[in-house]
Amino acid sequence: MMRFRNGDLLVTLALLIALPTVLPNAYWFDVTIRMGLAGIAVIGLNILMGFAGQLSIGHAALLAASAYTSAILVARYGLPSALAIVIATAGVTLISYGLARPMLRLRGFALAIGTLGLGIIVQIILVNEVAWTGGPDGMVVAPLQLGPWTISGERQWYVLVAFLLFLAIVSSLNLFGSPAGRALRALNGSEIAAQVAGVDTSIMKIRAFTAAGFFAALAGALTAHYSGFITPDLSAFMRSVEFATMVVVGGRGSTYGVVLGAVLLTILPQALGGTGEYEMIVFGLILMLTVIFLPQGIVPTLVAALRGKGA
Amino acid sequence: MRRYQLNRRGFLLATGSALLAPAIVHAADEPIRLGSVLSTTGPAAWLGDPEDKTLRMYVEEINKNGGVLGRKLQLFIYDDGSDAAKANSFGKRLIQQDNVDVILGAATTGTSLALVPLVEAAKVCLMSFGAARVLIDPVRPYVFKIPHSDTMAVQAVLGEMKSRGFRKIALISDTGGFGKSGRTETMKVAQQLGLTLTINESFGERDTDMTPLLTHVKQSDAEALLMISTGQAPAIIARNYKQLDLKLPLYTTHSQASYEFIRIAGPASEGIRMPTPALLLADSLPANDPQKKVTTDYKNAFEAKYKIDVSTFGGYAYDGLMIVVDAIKRAKSTEKAKLHQAIEQTRGFVGVSGIFTYSPTDHEGLDTSAFHMVEVKNGKFVEYKI
Amino acid sequence: MSDFLQYVFSGLTSGSIYALAALGFTIIFNARNVVNFAQGSFLMLGGMITATLITAKVPLPFAVAAATVITVIIGGLVQRLAIAPVKDADPVNLVIITIGASIFIDGIAAVVFGKNQHMVPAFSGDHAIHILGATLLPQSVWVMATAAVLMAGVSWYFRATLAGKAMRAVSINSNAASLVGIRPDRTVLVAFGLSAFLGAMAGAVASPITTTVFDIGLLLGLKGFVGATFGGLGSAVGAVVGGILVGLFESLVAGYISTSYKDAVPFVLIIGILICRPQGLFGSRVLDRV
Numbered sequence: 001m002m003r004f005r006n007g008d009l010l011v012t013l014a015l016l017i018a019l020p021t022v023l024p025n026a027y028w029f030d031v032t033i034r035m036g037l038a039g040i041a042v043i044g045l046n047i048l049m050g051f052a053g054q055l056s057i058g059h060a061a062l063l064a065a066s067a068y069t070s071a072i073l074v075a076r077y078g079l080p081s082a083l084a085i086v087i088a089t090a091g092v093t094l095i096s097y098g099l100a101r102p103m104l105r106l107r108g109f110a111l112a113i114g115t116l117g118l119g120i121i122v123q124i125i126l127v128n129e130v131a132w133t134g135g136p137d138g139m140v141v142a143p144l145q146l147g148p149w150t151i152s153g154e155r156q157w158y159v160l161v162a163f164l165l166f167l168a169i170v171s172s173l174n175l176f177g178s179p180a181g182r183a184l185r186a187l188n189g190s191e192i193a194a195q196v197a198g199v200d201t202s203i204m205k206i207r208a209f210t211a212a213g214f215f216a217a218l219a220g221a222l223t224a225h226y227s228g229f230i231t232p233d234l235s236a237f238m239r240s241v242e243f244a245t246m247v248v249v250g251g252r253g254s255t256y257g258v259v260l261g262a263v264l265l266t267i268l269p270q271a272l273g274g275t276g277e278y279e280m281i282v283f284g285l286i287l288m289l290t291v292i293f294l295p296q297g298i299v300p301t302l303v304a305a306l307r308g309k310g311a
Numbered sequence: 312m313r314r315y316q317l318n319r320r321g322f323l324l325a326t327g328s329a330l331l332a333p334a335i336v337h338a339a340d341e342p343i344r345l346g347s348v349l350s351t352t353g354p355a356a357w358l359g360d361p362e363d364k365t366l367r368m369y370v371e372e373i374n375k376n377g378g379v380l381g382r383k384l385q386l387f388i389y390d391d392g393s394d395a396a397k398a399n400s401f402g403k404r405l406i407q408q409d410n411v412d413v414i415l416g417a418a419t420t421g422t423s424l425a426l427v428p429l430v431e432a433a434k435v436c437l438m439s440f441g442a443a444r445v446l447i448d449p450v451r452p453y454v455f456k457i458p459h460s461d462t463m464a465v466q467a468v469l470g471e472m473k474s475r476g477f478r479k480i481a482l483i484s485d486t487g488g489f490g491k492s493g494r495t496e497t498m499k500v501a502q503q504l505g506l507t508l509t510i511n512e513s514f515g516e517r518d519t520d521m522t523p524l525l526t527h528v529k530q531s532d533a534e535a536l537l538m539i540s541t542g543q544a545p546a547i548i549a550r551n552y553k554q555l556d557l558k559l560p561l562y563t564t565h566s567q568a569s570y571e572f573i574r575i576a577g578p579a580s581e582g583i584r585m586p587t588p589a590l591l592l593a594d595s596l597p598a599n600d601p602q603k604k605v606t607t608d609y610k611n612a613f614e615a616k617y618k619i620d621v622s623t624f625g626g627y628a629y630d631g632l633m634i635v636v637d638a639i640k641r642a643k644s645t646e647k648a649k650l651h652q653a654i655e656q657t658r659g660f661v662g663v664s665g666i667f668t669y670s671p672t673d674h675e676g677l678d679t680s681a682f683h684m685v686e687v688k689n690g691k692f693v694e695y696k697i
Numbered sequence: 698m699s700d701f702l703q704y705v706f707s708g709l710t711s712g713s714i715y716a717l718a719a720l721g722f723t724i725i726f727n728a729r730n731v732v733n734f735a736q737g738s739f740l741m742l743g744g745m746i747t748a749t750l751i752t753a754k755v756p757l758p759f760a761v762a763a764a765t766v767i768t769v770i771i772g773g774l775v776q777r778l779a780i781a782p783v784k785d786a787d788p789v790n791l792v793i794i795t796i797g798a799s800i801f802i803d804g805i806a807a808v809v810f811g812k813n814q815h816m817v818p819a820f821s822g823d824h825a826i827h828i829l830g831a832t833l834l835p836q837s838v839w840v841m842a843t844a845a846v847l848m849a850g851v852s853w854y855f856r857a858t859l860a861g862k863a864m865r866a867v868s869i870n871s872n873a874a875s876l877v878g879i880r881p882d883r884t885v886l887v888a889f890g891l892s893a894f895l896g897a898m899a900g901a902v903a904s905p906i907t908t909t910v911f912d913i914g915l916l917l918g919l920k921g922f923v924g925a926t927f928g929g930l931g932s933a934v935g936a937v938v939g940g941i942l943v944g945l946f947e948s949l950v951a952g953y954i955s956t957s958y959k960d961a962v963p964f965v966l967i968i969g970i971l972i973c974r975p976q977g978l979f980g981s982r983v984l985d986r987v
Binding site: 352356357486512515517518519521522523524527543547550553556574577578579 | 700703704706707710711807811812813814815816818823825827832834906907908910912913916948951952956957959960
Binding site for chain 3: 049053055057102105106107108109110112113114116117118120121124125128237241244245248252278279280281282283284285286287288291292295
């Protein structure tokens with residue numbers, strides 16, 4: 001059931017359609033596409049972290065697993081790339097489902113550590129199994145082909161990613177307002193209270209984890225074929241930290257918030273790119289300051305401020 | 312709806328400045344745009360950092376002396392954090408946003424490979440500081456390499472081992488790009504030369520304790536040990552090696568040819584052998600050696616400015632930059648096709664890493680004659696001949 | 698047999714470092730219920746500052762002392778500037794703040810100290826000690842001895858001093874503690890300082906073996922955290938035992954199974970233990986506050 005967000009969605013759609021007209025060159029399209037892919041990934045993470053309140057710092061592992069699966073399916077088994085993406089996404093989603101039960105028996109920091117461990121283990125496997133993955137220097141990935149067309153060039157990819165991002169935003173907003181979404185969000189407040197209210201917390205958490213896995217897998221497979229080149233660094237701890245930061249900075253629980261988080265944190269390394277050694281200092285500083293002064297995240301804080309003024 | 316305006320305004324600003332920028336610069340005074348992607352952070356930082364410093368230092372110096380063809384050099388440098396995917400992304404930025412005439416970098420094989428498809432498509436020349444053979448074999452029209460390849464290093468070392476009469480070798484390599492590639496080359500060359508690898512194991516680039524690995528080596532009947540790694544690990548391996556009281560001769564590749572290695576490994580570095588470009592032997596080169604002047608000048612200038620020991624990696628950046636400058640002068644233009652041709656016609660260019668001669672079939676430019684075998688004696692690199 | 702002993706020595710050495718890091722994590726966790734990801738940076742600072750001072754010809758004991766003092770001050774600053782202002786105790790936010798602090802500190806270290814490896818000469822020479830066919834570096838003995846002394850010191854601190862008991866009180870129930878006149882925020886500051894002290898000492902004494910570089914903190918800190926969780930987050934004994942066991946397992950796997958997968962060992966271990974026994978070896982059953 002779509003709630004009062006209809007107006008917002010139309011504006012989002014208009015923005016996505018209008019954006020290509022102002023982007024000056026392929027490099028800017030590239031940055032925007034990366035924002036879109038990150039946006040898809042964090043919409044998934046938001047379901048786990050924002051709705052259900054479970055901390056995961058291993059999200060990048062699922063993304064990387066899907067990216068490599070898709071790349072290997074095409075490179076080694078000659079599958080058409082569109083099919084590889086579907087299989088990789090489905091496969092990693094299933095794996096998320098399988099991992100969910102044992103992982104979610106862990107609470108709080110234990111879950112954080114468990115997901116972190118997952119991320120590092122995946123990265124180490126990707127680095128060591130050179131015959132499959134090309135090792136630390138990564139592997140080349142074939143471009144995406146949908147039927148007879150090859151999606152090539154940043155403009156065409158933009159259309160695809162924008163479309164999928166829009167779908168992701170719609171489904172996330174739908175979920176938010178639905179009974180299932182409310183049940184998930186009840187978990188965030190207090191699991192015990194949710195149980196008392198009749199919510200089956202285990203099943204809800206598993207579903208949240210699986211949903212997060214789905215979005216990560218989709219983003220991962222797309223990233224592989226878009227970049228044309230993937231490295232084990234995709235699964236690095238810092239990548240997972242970046243995703244978690246996008247969620248926290250943008251606004252946990254807010255779909256638009258996490259997409260904004262994705263936009264800001266994708267642009268940041270580009271803006272800092274030329275500063276060399278100062279990049280780490282600035283990034284760390286921004287991380288701390290944003291979370292200290294805007295603990296709810298940017299969008300919820302803005303929304304609350306607007307509401308406050310209105311009332 | 313403030314949050315949307317935020318996004319749109321940002322992009323409009325960016326568009327505006329991008330459109331205005333060319334109008335400000337007059338065509339005739341337009342600077343020569345040099346792009347560079349280097350690993351100044353991450354595991355490959357000790358390669359990328361001296362390269363970064365060298366480029367900045369010499370671009371400034373050249374500009375002070377009037378630039379090249381009367382035009383100033385403008386340097387765009389980005390840090391890829393030792394990650395190939397980031398290198399790829401910055402490569403796109405250099406080509407499409409910064410409109411560079413040539414790219415210097417990246418610092419490692421892996422990050423350089425990520426730039427290859429981009430430069431080939433855009434027909435922009437790439438002077439790579441990565442070492443592995445795979446960069447220039449098969450020859451790609453726009454990709455040139457500066458360092459000696461891992462193949463050459465392995466050939467030099469294994470050849471030397473064979474002439475000393477060793478038949479059984481232990482090989483330890485790191486899991487990074489250079490380590491893995493060096494491992495493949497070693498296995499190939501060992502087979503060609505009829506040597507057996509009794510141990511063939513790997514370690515992580517950031518490992519801090521290799522005693523378990525070296526214990527395996529001690530148990531085997533290897534007569535010599537070759538370690539291949541571009542990271543910090545070899546200094547630690549040298550120390551573990553002394554701790555375990557290993558006696559077999561220890562060799563490594565030119566990726567460790569720097570005074571940093573001797574400093575970190577300390578007394579444990581004594582007796583370690585490796586091939587190195589002439590730069591490290593600048594002080595002890597004979598006066599009539601063609602590389603004597605250029606190596607001593609670079610060494611003195613770099614050490615005076617940065618107060619740290621010169622390294623062969625910085626040397627690669629120096630050579631890359633100077634070859635490009637030389638080519639621009641010969642081509643009398645930075646037009647991409649002319650520049651490409653001029654670089655390919657480089658003959659007998661005396662650099663700090665060796666004397667470069669490129670050709671349409673050889674984008675490596677060096678052969679093993681540019682290598683000197685050295686041994687660490689009393690904290691210095693001393694050349695030896697068998 | 699001598700190989701086994703060799704792996705054990707190697708494991709005990711790295712295990713001692715992890716144990717000190719783990720102890721630091723536990724102290725802060727007990728005081729403030731936050732996992733301090735900047736712990737690894739404290740280790741790095743201990744080694745880096747010592748190395749820089751020694752290169753400047755400062756005698757070893759002063760270099761280590763200065764490194765420790767500076768790191769403790771930085772630890773206190775992290776608590777005052779980054780943790781204290783965050784009143785609502787959302788653990789997720791706190792984790793991200795400490796990660797940000799860690800990146801910030803590492804970045805500053807990269808600028809100040811450069812990105813190269815740094816060397817600290819061994820405290821009492823490099824002459825390996827031969828025991829039953831295995832060799833042990835004197836520096837390893839330093840590491841293990843320092844760890845043992847520090848652990849004993851911390852244990853005494855918690856049992857016998859008023860300040861230590863105050864910290865334990867805060868960890869059990871901070872409201873009740875403030876009712877009896879203990880100031881929780883002061884206690885948290887001390888916790889951070891103590892943790893930084895342990896980290897700096899560990900880093901300084903380990904640097905002759907591991908060498909030190911501006912980003913060495915991340916992985917060491919993570920492994921220390923694994924050790925703390927393995928032993929049971931909240932239990933000091935657990936942290937120490939956990940850290941040592943992680944080091945031992947790592948070394949034995951590297952020796953007998955595969956050297957390339959060595960780094961994965963702590964993380965496989967932690968996932969396994971968390972699934973089978975989520976409270977860790979020595980932790981108490983996790984209670985949910987309603």
